[in-house]
Amino acid sequence: MINVALLGHGVVGSGVAEIMTKSKESLSQKIKQDIELKYILDLRSFDNLPYSNKFIKDFNIILNDDSVKIVVEVIGGLHPSFDFVKACLEKGKSVVTSNKELVAEKGYELIKIANENNANFLFEASVGGAIPIIRPLTQCLLANEIEEVYGILNGTTNYILNKMIVDKMDFDSALKLAQENGYAERNPASDIEGTDACRKICILASLAFGKHVYPAQVKTKGITDITLDDIAYADKFNSVIKLIARAKREPGGKISAEVSPALIDKSAIISNVDGVFNAVVVKGDSCDDIMFYGRGAGKMPTASAVVADVLDCAKHLDARKYLSWDDAEDNYIIETTKPVRFYVLAKAKDYEALKQSFESEFKGISSCVYNTDKNEIAFITDFGKADELNSKLSRLKCDSLKTIYKMI
């Protein structure tokens, strides 16, 4: 009999409790051992559930019960999650979490503690909800040198952008609709400002490139200044705008990593990832592009990923999963050295001066729209070094200038 304790009975936690009680027998069959949810830690009380008898309010009961071999942390945030998880790992209990903030901020430290105490620390559900990505990255693609990993890692922003693209809804209305449908929180900052996507790319980049990437190291920009004009110009350039989190191998053992809106050509399959769906693309030297697509959030999708990790822990109580990375180094993350290009929207009261400077700086450019009605020019630059492009742009005679990364 393997006993499991659950920390937190929120959205994901209640899904985990549901699967583990309702499907107890089929899960036990799958791993050829009995597995049982023994405790649920939550400060609130939940009566009238078929498993109400499992609730406790004292973490120490779990910590000191040696029969509990696996602990599931789905409280979220760093406090008290970090202390709880650390204490469990130090006692040799394996821990499964869906807490992306915890893994992005403390992953290196917690994996180290897990290894020292012969326990596993698994977090498949922390990126992409139900989409299997952590395990494929660490196992299936092991024979590849990963060149790049990127994706649409936040369903809320993808839903909002999709509403702007398809229904021509402005940002505020789309956000309101997302909130009404339960896709965005009342305080949507961590989604729309890119923080959530940033945490997830930190986890993927740490795994793909072998050194911990902390959220503070990753330049992060959300979608709050994307307008319907940008969406319409992107469409003219056969592109859609998506919030893309990305990390790339750079020379000298460095990587680049960034979260920002990006234009994606409509021919790329990831441009068709709509609504609240997520997608992760992994580019390896042998496998080329592989994409993983599915529901990136939601109670049952995320809970099913957590439970799969629990089963994996149960099967490997005495074996370590090869899932680890080194600590970060100073200056590990640099600006990309690869050629880039931008979508640019330049406005000027003096349209003629803008036009002239544009034509002298960007002679022969093919993707551009002159909008004399609005005194603005939208265009896609050719590929170039970021600083050279920026210096060309600085010479445009304009009153306002907006640039968005043109990715594919």
Add this chain to the structure above:
Amino acid sequence: MINVALLGHGVVGSGVAEIMTKSKESLSQKIKQDIELKYILDLRSFDNLPYSNKFIKDFNIILNDDSVKIVVEVIGGLHPSFDFVKACLEKGKSVVTSNKELVAEKGYELIKIANENNANFLFEASVGGAIPIIRPLTQCLLANEIEEVYGILNGTTNYILNKMIVDKMDFDSALKLAQENGYAERNPASDIEGTDACRKICILASLAFGKHVYPAQVKTKGITDITLDDIAYADKFNSVIKLIARAKREPGGKISAEVSPALIDKSAIISNVDGVFNAVVVKGDSCDDIMFYGRGAGKMPTASAVVADVLDCAKHLDARKYLSWDDAEDNYIIETTKPVRFYVLAKAKDYEALKQSFESEFKGISSCVYNTDKNEIAFITDFGKADELNSKLSRLKCDSLKTIYKMI
């Protein structure tokens, strides 16, 4: 030191040899043990390779060398692959293969022998080339009841259909182009008649639903009778035609399984899987739709999946992977009990009679095209039971009738 032997130095085999010799050190580092390719079995001679000294022609050298713990079979076909693999497993050597025919025909038997001899039998590369799908199905999605698995599992036919759709090339020209580009073999039967896709869905269905599905049990139809007219009508119905292999859970512990062309609505992300790319969709009760996308064939993508399995074997020399299924039962595979719908193209010299019978049988149908120039009607039926739809169709007064499954 873990010694590995390679059976077969064809397209995939030479890729495996290349990765294992060129990246020997980084692979060893990844699994924290030295790993070495010791023998390559091939009847042909290969001089002037950096690893020419490893070639042998006698299988028994490998079989009787106890230092060889892992054997890679990439000969293809059943003979002598089956005998070789069986002999290795019986000696307790783990085996990795990319041979879909071997797994589809003999998977149950070989997994059983592997288990009895405390060895692993892994075959990630047998479906979807570099796309991780076997491991995600068996591990990441373990907390799900799989409802359905389907996909574009053959790159050759997808390339041909894509050329027909995008470039309006007819079937024969598209096939010829595929052959010229090395995407189709000189004898393309196993691709265009659906055999290859059938073997792959057998493997996926066996894993997803727990009992061996043999190719002979799966109704299989290729793409040879798809015309540019079908493609054009599909387009009018906002759909594309893809070769889809699929298996679905049915009541009473049964499943349905089939390979055939199918119309896919353009809004479905899988409709955008173009060229030689493959995609597998898994529908679970908790995770909903998850899609895996990438290069389904090719030397290096497939070889990288094989080598990842080799590394997994190396890490689990004394542990069994939970990868097994039961033997098939009689009548395990049935016709689907779920409602279906079809694209239909009916032709008749007596167009008026056709039109009248169509309007009486399919009153009020919305998706139809009357083509008086060609004396034909194309339409999408509503959802219904397959036998009821077929009996309605049999009452159409037409000289020829073609039906294609309308999937999404």
